Amino acid sequence: MSLARRVVLAALAGSAVTGCGISRRSSAGPSVRTEPAPASAPPASAAPSSAAPSSAASDAPGPAVTPEPAARAVPAAAPTRADLVARLSGTAPSSWGFEPPGAVSSLPAAEQAIALTFDACGGPGGSGYDEALIDELRARRVPATLFLNSRWIGANPDTFQELAADPLFEIGNHGTQHRPLSVDGWSAYGIRGTGDIGEAFDEVAGNQEGLTRLLGRPPAFFRSGTAYYDDVAAQVVTALGARIAGFTVNGDAGATFTADQVRRTVAAAEPGSIVLAHMNHPAGGTARGVAAALPELLGAGQRFVRLSDVAW
Numbered sequence: 001m002s003l004a005r006r007v008v009l010a011a012l013a014g015s016a017v018t019g020c021g022i023s024r025r026s027s028a029g030p031s032v033r034t035e036p037a038p039a040s041a042p043p044a045s046a047a048p049s050s051a052a053p054s055s056a057a058s059d060a061p062g063p064a065v066t067p068e069p070a071a072r073a074v075p076a077a078a079p080t081r082a083d084l085v086a087r088l089s090g091t092a093p094s095s096w097g098f099e100p101p102g103a104v105s106s107l108p109a110a111e112q113a114i115a116l117t118f119d120a121c122g123g124p125g126g127s128g129y130d131e132a133l134i135d136e137l138r139a140r141r142v143p144a145t146l147f148l149n150s151r152w153i154g155a156n157p158d159t160f161q162e163l164a165a166d167p168l169f170e171i172g173n174h175g176t177q178h179r180p181l182s183v184d185g186w187s188a189y190g191i192r193g194t195g196d197i198g199e200a201f202d203e204v205a206g207n208q209e210g211l212t213r214l215l216g217r218p219p220a221f222f223r224s225g226t227a228y229y230d231d232v233a234a235q236v237v238t239a240l241g242a243r244i245a246g247f248t249v250n251g252d253a254g255a256t257f258t259a260d261q262v263r264r265t266v267a268a269a270e271p272g273s274i275v276l277a278h279m280n281h282p283a284g285g286t287a288r289g290v291a292a293a294l295p296e297l298l299g300a301g302q303r304f305v306r307l308s309d310v311a312w
Helices: 081-088 131-139 150-155 157-164 197-215 231-239 259-267 286-299
Strands: 115-120 144-148 169-173 274-278
Touching: 081 197, 081 231, 131 286, 144 150, 150 157, 150 197, 157 169, 157 197, 169 197, 197 231, 259 274, 259 286, 274 286
Parallel strands: 115 144, 115 274, 144 169
Antiparallel strands: none
């Protein structure tokens, strides 16, 4: 990643753990694309990866939205748990971070657009629903990719059906138990990762299969709990036919930013950015911050896309 992309915004003074993991606080301003050391790191010999209510008018400007995400090829027969355990057993991971091999952390250079992505973590990470945020996106006709954890879906079945039926949104896989994706149990933000290849498979495939049944098609993108991966566990995602969705801009620091911090961070996103924020903490500042940032971005002519609208 280039220095320009890594240093997206002003540096943060510290970090804090939240249920969704990607959290960095600052009294000085918005976030930098940093990669803090996880609570449990790879062995010293392993190379770390280099690598978070509006009254808007309904006729506000916004991009056209295609009825469904673009179709993507999936394996004719996805490997089974036993297949991947046999294939990857004995392979030692050599990286741990936000950008494993195969991850997409920004849009292709030709895309003069911004992708907004919102995680819903579920369980201890919060199963709330930020309806004001979704209402704001709808009012301005701004598309987004929503990464939903299976526990959040279970707690919000009617809301899930409503969101899945809305062509403004694309549904992504945010895991089954919201765990960092590891083959050695490495931890991030105090959350223990999956302990082996089989557990990594379960974390991805459990929600992937459930979403495929609910949506009638497999979700094209996966983002792990905390957005941490090792390079071996990342192979499980790609083997199951999904792409790993990284991020360029940490929009709300794990739903801990104030509304003004969210506004400044999101409004500073440049074309090509993938913005990560959360939709499961309605009491936080995300909805108000996004509502304040969108007029600035739309007024500057910025275009928004879902991840599957992009020609990768």
